[in-house]
Amino acid sequence: LIGKSHSKGKDNPVLQYVVKNSVREPPVMEKLRLKTMEDPWNIMMVPPEQVQLMANLIKLIKANKTIEVGMYTGYNTLNMALAIPEDGKVVACEIKEEYVNIGKPFFKEAGVEDKVDIRLQPALKTLDELLAAGEAETFDFVFIDADKTNYDNYYERSLQLVRKGGIIAIDNVLWSGRVVSPAEDDITSQALDTLNKKLHKDERIDLSMLTVGDGLTLAFKR
Numbered sequence: 382l383i384g385k386s387h388s389k390g391k392d393n394p395v396l397q398y399v400v401k402n403s404v405r406e407p408p409v410m411e412k413l414r415l416k417t418m419e420d421p422w423n424i425m426m427v428p429p430e431q432v433q434l435m436a437n438l439i440k441l442i443k444a445n446k447t448i449e450v451g452m453y454t455g456y457n458t459l460n461m462a463l464a465i466p467e468d469g470k471v472v473a474c475e476i477k478e479e480y481v482n483i484g485k486p487f488f489k490e491a492g493v494e495d496k497v498d499i500r501l502q503p504a505l506k507t508l509d510e511l512l513a514a515g516e517a518e519t520f521d522f523v524f525i526d527a528d529k530t531n532y533d534n535y536y537e538r539s540l541q542l543v544r545k546g547g548i549i550a551i552d553n554v555l556w557s558g559r560v561v562s563p564a565e566d567d568i569t570s571q572a573l574d575t576l577n578k579k580l581h582k583d584e585r586i587d588l589s590m591l592t593v594g595d596g597l598t599l600a601f602k603r
């Protein structure tokens with residue numbers, strides 16, 4: 382697995398060629414990415430080559446309402462906010478205020494702050510609140526990228542929240558390759574492997590598992 386262009390794949394000439402010859406990053410996103418690179422946990426950030434794919438999918442399906450499960454500094458939240466129409470919405474789930482505060486000024490600079498609805502609490506609570514508020518089947522695109530052991534819960538909620546033809550994108554599904562034979566005490570790899578195998582048989586979706594970044598599954602709701 383090549384990995385992300387700013388971490389494991391930093392010195393991979395083929396990946397760097399891909400980035401150099403295909404990434405079209407808006408200046409405000411470049412600023413947020415560089416700011417995020419100052420954070421010691423920048424390895425968590427979704428790479429530009431991946432956010433651009435998700436922006437293209439969002440435009441392709443004419444997504445209006447989206448959800449980010451695990452926002453970190455908001456690089457993909459900003460990406461989605463820029464890809465949706467003026468009246469669109471991104472519900473951004475995060476538990477750490479320090480991360481949210483890094484992203485906020487860039488949402489403002491991009492003029493998309495009104496599209497971003499930040500929920501500073503556990504993502505599962507937010508997804509359950511959206512369902513309780515009658516928002517089932519009103520979302521077009523969900524990106525799952527928070528605590529891995531909760532992924533199955535996020536996936537099941539997302540399937541209820543997304544409309545037919547909507548997309549659930551699930552990040553880190555290859556977990557640096559560790560899903561291939563998870564160690565006995567590695568509950569994260571085990572959880573991801575179990576979810577991958579469940580999705581393979583799940584008749585509620587069509588799917589593609591991509592080797593971009595740390596592995597990205599696209600689940601298209603039937």
Ligand SMILES: C[S@@+](CC[C@H](N)C(=O)[O-])C[C@H]1O[C@@H](n2cnc3c(N)ncnc32)[C@H](O)[C@@H]1O
Nearest residue numbers: 425426427451452453457475476503504527528
């Ligand atoms: C891999 S990072 C997300 C990267 C982000 N999607 C991006 O665009 O760069 C995972 C984030 O999920 C957050 N997180 C962890 N557990 C969470 C939970 N239960 N609810 C909401 N966010 C959570 C972490 O604080 C972290 O910022």
